[in-house]
Amino acid sequence: MNLTVDPNTLGVAAAAPNLRPAIDAASRELEIKFACDPAGLALARASLLLQTATPDGPAKNLISVYFDTPSGDLKAQGLVLRVRRAGRSAPSMTLKWRPSEAEGPFARGEIEVRARSLQPDLDLFDPSVAARLREIIADRALEPQFETRVKRRTRLVNFAAARIEAAFDEGAIVAGERSWPVCELELELKSGEASDLYELGARLAEILPVRLDTASKSARAFRLAADETAKVVKAGPLQFAPGAMLDDAVAAVISSTIHHFVANWAALREDEKPESIHQMRVALRRLRAALAMFKRALPCAEFELFRAEAKRIASALGPARECDAFRNLVEEGPIAHLGARANFEPLLRDLEQRRQAAYVDARALIDAPQTTAFVLRAQALVARCGWRNALSGLELACLTQPAALFAAEALERLQKRAGKRGKNLVTLPDEERHEVRIVLKNLRYAAEFFGSLFESDRAVHAYLRSVARLQDLLGAHNDAASAESFLGATEDADAARAAGVVIGWYGRDAIVADEGLAKSWKAFRHSKSFWK
Template identity: 35%
Template structure:
């Protein structure tokens, strides 16, 4: 898409500067959803009134355009027109596939009007990208925006209070959103303001606006689940930089999957949220030998509590899939097996509802904001006193400390994983589960620090082989967990007991069959080559 617009971009640069521009280089921003009472409480709060300079209220009408067959959406392009103060603007943004973190390119122009023909006049390449099919309004939003700028000693924060509605797909819904954006100054103070605001407004964190969500629902495309992004670190990065980068990536993955919970198949989003929190907890656990942080420990505890709800839903997702592919496929239409499946499905629906309630809960938003604030403040320190002799004490802000920390940590976690996987064939299910956890921690650490070392091919082989072993051990553990869930269903309802007992036996048989290659797997681990030494 960059090349698509190159022919017209230079001629439009003057116009872009003359109107609003892209405001590139600005600091972080955060968006909250709330209700009218929460909006009013936020507007009156000391956090957003002391040192605040108000701006005139603006009314904004925004329209998202696409063709009837979603030509732009399929190319991950967003074409948005909006009217403000009697002027019309158009914003075109698109994915930059090669850019880490999924950054988007964008261009914004003033146009004569939001009439489609006139609006498209600025870009022949855009017309070609939709094969000259007509554009239509896919969503329309009208917003009353009140703006303030918080002027602190060394920090300026823009605050927007948006009240409005969005019409999309024949449905209309109201929204109340608060957005904070750091214009200048310390990121630490920005997140402190956000952390103070969230409970007062009873706010929920919004990874994307209500308008974007409504459009995704109306087009039927939904929001795709987001997998883990491997951090990128400079070779001379400090441990401080590594902590911020790695844990931010975990948090990004966690919140990016919230919108996907509203899709028709939320199972993968739940799985990815759980993975994100596991990675976060593994990262905090790895750091305990070199830094002390009450804030990170609190984040790890919060992630553990959230993961419990996610884990319950994920286990039931696995159980339902297993019943359909395994015991049910051999049931020959026996009604009791379908009754067992129905009971598992009902529990899964309840578990998914619990996940949705968890994401919407103010405590989960507070978890996200508090961790952002801790990372911005670098709220950790080297160990001191009695803890220092047992820990590797060094200045985490010094250049190069990330690499030295990574080498020691990767050595330790790899040795532990190899030790726990000795004699795999003879291990109990619980011991194999512990081996799986050890390899998972080693792999997460390898993903966190891979970019510090130049051996990309060796790193890929290491990650591929450890992931394959983790999958094998995970499949066996899934059968064990499924058997426990089936036992609970059978004990709860006597009518389900026969089908439950059969399915438990099927799990035991499948688990026994999976043990035949453990000796071969253990031999292959002896040739597992590390990439950091």
């Protein structure tokens, strides 16, 4: 399949356009990484799925030094510059970057050249690449930022129609006085079908004590050097090349939602950032909305299977999200406006106990083999274009229609559905309002997915604002109903009294929201349909 996502949006910020000649010729890595402990790594080496007819070669000691300017100019452009020596071999110099979200979480871009020493020499790259790098760093010196010291054993594995390198790494990331242990299994596609790489990864996750980790060593090292934890990641915009087809759009949208989902695992693992749970649930809702849209034109049974699994995972993350949301409301609502924090301490303690238990479950969920298998097999579906399998000749032909045509039809259909369900919106009962809110979410996701296919960014953003405003107002009623169900479960008498105040606060917010609902609904109904 020819994915027509614009190479100028490869996630290298301003560096990408001027690096395009080299990027077009550069290789793409497809790599799956699993973190484990030494016992798990030993089990991986002994796994029948990773056995070969020839014994492993000798272990190699890899010393990799990462360079940047003191102000981190390369990092700011999404670029990583590394010089590596493997044992006594000649060193190599590598420029790496993360491609766009449309290529999924397992793709890497890289340009590698032989080096003369462990000091970077930009002249060894293609002249256009070297010139752009010098433009980025200007007159600032490249200095070592951190290094990795790893003992690596590798073997080549044949799996179905793929040839895959399995690397078993043990060592450490070293940044000044800080260090981080490394114990990883990496699977890199050398030739053959990408879908087989993902299937092998899924099977290994189901039988080995390993956990999927999409953060690179360099990303972890940058955080280690700065004494930071992983940041929460929001969905990025999709940019399609002119003439993008529906086939391309299906692949790009699914891959981007999977990327959004797994990109937030590190923030949950390292720091329990509340927004990480929220963003994971948003990613899964976006995936479900996209698969429902595509299934109307492409009757692919796997779409429904992945929708169901995404719903299961999102629902399992729900209790953690609810605890965070209600804690924020207590802090920013009654306590901030009424004071008397002590009156709410019993409720806050009860919420915190529930939150801690929910976060234990959430971390276990993302580390679970089923969740890893879901991610890898969804990416395998994209790699093999699985939606083509059950299509007839006429249905196959629709894959070559302009993505903009499909997007316009989907957006128009969703807008009409919202208009029909939202008729007499202000007087609708909560259950029917909630249905309108769900349609609006799907409409908003579709506009975010496909907005770049149309000419006016300003019109797209204005439309998204009108939909988001309605979602927020309708959400106030849903929040009030959820609060009564969630907070009413407390058994402590003092906590129950505080919960009553919070429930009343939610009810007040719902009344205030209703005051602006009619006006916002009218604004939405009169907003410009940017796809026409």
